Amino acid sequence: MLRGAIRAGLALWAIAAASPVPASARELTRGEAVARALEENPEIQSLRAEVDAARATLNAARIPFRFNPQAEGAVGPRRSPEGRTLDFEVGVSQELEVAGQPVHRAAAARAALSAAEARLAARRADLSAQVRAAFGALQAAEQRVRLAAEARELAEDALRAAEERYRAGEAARIEVNTARAEVGRSARDMAHTQREQAAALAELKLLLALPPDEDLNTAGDLAPAPGAPAPRLEDLLAQATTRADLAAARAERDAALAGRRLAAAEGAPNPTVGVTYGQEEGATTVQAGLTLPLPLFDRNQTGRGEARARATQAELALATAERRVQQEVRLALARYQAAVAAAQAFGDEVLSALEENLRIVNEAYRAGEIDFLQLLLVRRETLEGQRAWIDALEELNRAQAELDRAIGRTE
Numbered sequence: 001m002l003r004g005a006i007r008a009g010l011a012l013w014a015i016a017a018a019s020p021v022p023a024s025a026r027e028l029t030r031g032e033a034v035a036r037a038l039e040e041n042p043e044i045q046s047l048r049a050e051v052d053a054a055r056a057t058l059n060a061a062r063i064p065f066r067f068n069p070q071a072e073g074a075v076g077p078r079r080s081p082e083g084r085t086l087d088f089e090v091g092v093s094q095e096l097e098v099a100g101q102p103v104h105r106a107a108a109a110r111a112a113l114s115a116a117e118a119r120l121a122a123r124r125a126d127l128s129a130q131v132r133a134a135f136g137a138l139q140a141a142e143q144r145v146r147l148a149a150e151a152r153e154l155a156e157d158a159l160r161a162a163e164e165r166y167r168a169g170e171a172a173r174i175e176v177n178t179a180r181a182e183v184g185r186s187a188r189d190m191a192h193t194q195r196e197q198a199a200a201l202a203e204l205k206l207l208l209a210l211p212p213d214e215d216l217n218t219a220g221d222l223a224p225a226p227g228a229p230a231p232r233l234e235d236l237l238a239q240a241t242t243r244a245d246l247a248a249a250r251a252e253r254d255a256a257l258a259g260r261r262l263a264a265a266e267g268a269p270n271p272t273v274g275v276t277y278g279q280e281e282g283a284t285t286v287q288a289g290l291t292l293p294l295p296l297f298d299r300n301q302t303g304r305g306e307a308r309a310r311a312t313q314a315e316l317a318l319a320t321a322e323r324r325v326q327q328e329v330r331l332a333l334a335r336y337q338a339a340v341a342a343a344q345a346f347g348d349e350v351l352s353a354l355e356e357n358l359r360i361v362n363e364a365y366r367a368g369e370i371d372f373l374q375l376l377l378v379r380r381e382t383l384e385g386q387r388a389w390i391d392a393l394e395e396l397n398r399a400q401a402e403l404d405r406a407i408g409r410t411e
Contacts, residue, residue: 026210029220030135033208037131038124038410040209047120054109054116061109064102067095070274078281085281093274093289097265104262111255118248122408125244127207129405134204136397139222141197143390148190151383154362155179155186158375161366175372182376222393224400230340233333236407240329243408249318256307256314263307267300269293325406332399332406339399342392351389358382 028036038044075088162179165171201216210216240246272291279285361378364370404410 026215027217027219028135029218030132033135033204034128034131036208037127041127041207042209043123044120044127047116047123051113051116051120054113058106058109058113061102061106065094066097066102066105067270069094074278080281087278087280089276089278089280089285091274091276091278091287091289093272093291095270095272097270099265099268101262101265104258104265108255108258108262111251111258115248115251115255118244118251121244121410122248125405125408125410128410129401131204131207132401132404133398134200134207135218136222136394136401138197138200138204139218139220140390140394140397141193141200142218143222144193144387145190145197147383147386147390148186148193151379152183152186152190154358154379155183157362158365158372158379159183162372165368170368171372178372178376222390222397224396231333231336231403233330236329236333236403237326239407239409240325243325245408246318246321246325249314249321253311253314253318256311260304260307260311263300263303266303267295269295328406329403332403336396336399336403339392339396343396346389346392350385354382354385 070093071091072093073088073090075086078085078087159176159179159182162171162175166173166176202212205212205214205216269292272289274289274291276287276289277285357378361370361375361382365372365375
């Protein structure tokens with residue numbers, strides 16, 4: 001039924017455009033628009049930079065020693081009864097982490113990188129849905145402009161017919177005046193739909209990072225491809241468990257847990273080992289040294305407390321995200337099912353009847369079989385029905401985009 005409604009709806013849209021299409025205008029399909037946004041959108045580029053930064057942090061965490069070795073030396077003269085000598089001492093020392101800090105630090109960095117990559121993937125899914133909804137809104141706006149152009153042409157045609165009938169003495173002056181007022185109303189509607197089209201175009205250009213003055217036209221149909229099976233809630237909920245934002249929340253939880261382990265390990269003292277070489281009174285000395293801090297006061301209490309709090313917050317955020325995703329899927333499915341039902345209400349018979357009514361009523365008015373008020377009533381009802389069909393398709397497009405976003409699908 002929906003397939004036939006789509007065919008009939010597309011036939012209704014085969015009307016003259018409101019203004020000529022610039023020859024230099026860029027023409028994009030929905031898929032091309034999504035691909036461009038995923039490549040050029042500033043938010044996506046910013047998140048890619050975050051991924052690069054997280055990767056750099058992981059590379060730094062993999063270095064075996066966190067602290068650089070230290071070199072020290074001393075030199076000076078020595079005076080003694082035997083004479084004067086020059087004593088010197090040079091040494092090198094290295095602070096060591098012996099409580100597993102490097103392992104925990106690398107684990108936290110790996111989880112942070114996974115979280116950054118998942119946030120990028122989540123934003124890609126959100127942006128894909130935004131672009132598809134905005135693209136559909138622009139297509140719907142274009143169709144409303146064309147419909148308004150048709151309405152204006154019909155109003156002007158009705159005015160001409162009313163004037164002909166008035167000159168022939170078959171109509172009152174009030175019909176001409178009403179017809180002229182209807183032309184003005186249709187011109188106002190035309191201007192309104194053009195403003196809506198301009199707003200929808202600006203929103204899409206913003207998502208695609210296109211210059212404001214670049215011409216853009218959509219290609220393809222607003223109506224979805226027919227024949228798709230009805231989605232099942234169980235399947236959608238299962239798909240949603242792999243959503244990128246959930247993966248990001250899990251990775252952030254893992255990073256917080258690794259950070260808590262790292263904070264605990266950093267409370268342990270780091271020994272410093274070293275070796276010195278020197279000469280004193282002509283004698284050569286080689287010594288090994290060990291320095292061990294005594295953790296009597298500072299045992300990283302602040303760091304451990306903050307890490308525990310971050311781990312608790314990450315656990316709560318993950319649980320909240322899981323509940324939110326489940327609810328989003330249910331709401332998105334309900335919206336999609338309602339949109340499908342609304343679109344299916346415009347079956348072949350409804351759309352064909354609207355088109356036929358418009359043709360019959362214009363012929364009947366010219367033949368003098370009905371008065372202008374009857375013509376106006378039927379014409380307005382017909383145009384409202386056509387607008388409702390466009391609205392239904394736009395809502396179906398938005399509902400499909402939202403459902404895809406809810407399960408994490410990126411076109």
